[in-house]
Amino acid sequence: MLQYILKRILLVIPVVLFISFIVFYIIQLPPGDYVSNYSAKMSAAGDVMTPVEMDEMRANLGLDRPIYEQYFVWMKKIVTKGDFGFSFNYNKPVTAVIKQYMGLTLVVSLVTMVFHYVVAIPIGIYTAVKQYTAGDYFFSGLSFIGMATPNFLLAIILMYLSYTWFGDPLLGLFSSEYVNAPWSMDKVLDLMKHMVIPVIVIGLASTADLIRIMRGQMLDELNKPNVVTARAKGLSEFKILFKYPTRAALNPIVSTFGWSLSSIFTGATITAIVLNLPLQGPVMYNALLGQDMYLAGSWLLFMALLTVLGTLISDILLAWLDPKIRTEFRGN
């Protein structure tokens, strides 16, 4: 087991290196660079930059060097100093910008994660046990629609409903009086109130998906001989349900935990833009559009890392649950 985990972790390193290179290539793909963007903005404000000034600015920021050199400088700083570069837009180191948004992003993602398990697993069990009843049709229909709705638009509809019903569209994550206030009980309550819509919106698609998976797994397990035996022994239906099929059906879901985490993390991007949440989504979007390359690159790298990490966790969990995978890997 330990050998498998070590091997699996070692395999991640070249993948991450390669990803970092692709990330760097992608973020400098858009036409123009930060300087040309900046000068366009300045000239719109009436301050025209001369080409000489622009070249000077490029030299200052290190943007005049060839791309592979920029990449190596960037990578060297990350590895040796943990320095992800400088965000031109925020005029701060990238790490500072990320830190600023990290906390809330994590909170929202984790709450969504909990929400999606707590809601989906019981519903999945219920729809499987009561297959082809009105309740099953209702929840199955709901989960199909949940999968088909672009969640950013659901955000708008929910905002509108909360506006008409409660008189507050619940934009952002805090009411205006709490944005800059120090943390207090009231601020936490306010945050929780504002998190209802984002959590539903971000979690809906994955919840709907999980309901379908859980239902399918349960249906497979419900007719297995061990369940029949348990019933023949005279165990109560309730006990049968939780002792055998539910436990078996949960295995594949536990093993995809890592993927769910990263998909929720990135799924929040567009929702956060629409709902104007102080999360990573809008920051990344603006960085991409504004050619703030180190910020955009670090975010992209970070997201990719999270996905790699999620896959790693899933693989380890899978191996832990299923000895076949371990031995197959050793055989290679």
Place this chain on the structure above:
Amino acid sequence: MRTMPVFRRQKTEALQPVKTKDANYSSQWRLIYLRFKKHKLARISLFILAFLYLIALLAQFIAPYGLQSYDSKYVNAPPMGFHFVDAAGKFHIKPFVYELQSTRDPETMRKIFVSNTEKRYSLQFFVKGEPYKFLGFIPTSTHLLGVEQPGRIFLLGTDGMGRDLFSRIILGSQISLSIPLVGVAISFVLGLIIGGISGYFGGWLDSIIQRIIEIIRSFPTLPLWMALSAAIPPRIPVVTMYLYIVIIFAFIGWTDLARVVRGKFIALKNEDYVIAAKIAGVGNTKIIVKHLLPGFISYLVVATTLAIPAMILGETAMSFLGLGIRSPATSWGVLLQEAQKIENVALYPWKLIPLGIVILTVLTYNFLGDGLRDAADPYKK
């Protein structure tokens, strides 16, 4: 090797498929069809999709107005229904619409529209309108629907620039419905070839391809879409923009299919009949085309169908954020941009109609995929 003619005739007679409806004698595709027919939702979905694609094909003919047409007099006009009975209770055999008049709400002073029941314009079919090319090459100016001049018909209302939403939804469907198809077709071919090479030949080639797939899959889809879309230069021709977007979607989508193909190739290549063919000296190409492909092509069709909804949602999301299709072209995501502002949704709820169409399309594709998945393995209980 030559066999005796008589013997050959006897042999082929014995091998003639018996023409019967018994499932035991049907071909694989017929069995799939029979199973698919039983899935009611999937069948209904197939009809709805066929209908949507037909409309998209004939979009310029069905839409009363063109993409560029706008009327600043009718900004944010509500959907208008057509009537048979007028205000005086008189029945008209030809349906008609009332003239829209803009006034101000006495309380909020906001511009609103009321129907002027004095003025009627009857609905007409095959009217002359803006010139366009039917099916892309026959120049004509006949439109399916229209009203008498100078009347206007806005079945689903207008947007913030006074453009007819009904026309724009139909014209937008050409892009929204074709991007996932073209994207999926490209990823289908890529996935089939690359996954096939990886699975059939194995060895170091397989390892390299698997690593590449792993790397591409490590990228979170949405941020990667965003990053690549941001790289599309502004002010490029519509066709180029369309191609860029399709390529971006296909580039990310093929890895899933390649994995399915690889898995199936590995599972099938060690079957006895494939080994027998190899020993008999059959070439690689023929083994793949004759013996391996028919074994899993149905799974591949299913995987492809199930990949389409994600592409529709992806295109909608990207266009919605202004990173996908841009004006002068339009797609459902572009139409939904106006719904980004909560005031717009509150005051002009008909701007959410494109959302309904997106949901309908994705749902029907999901059901179709479900039905195909159930049908793909006709030998399953």
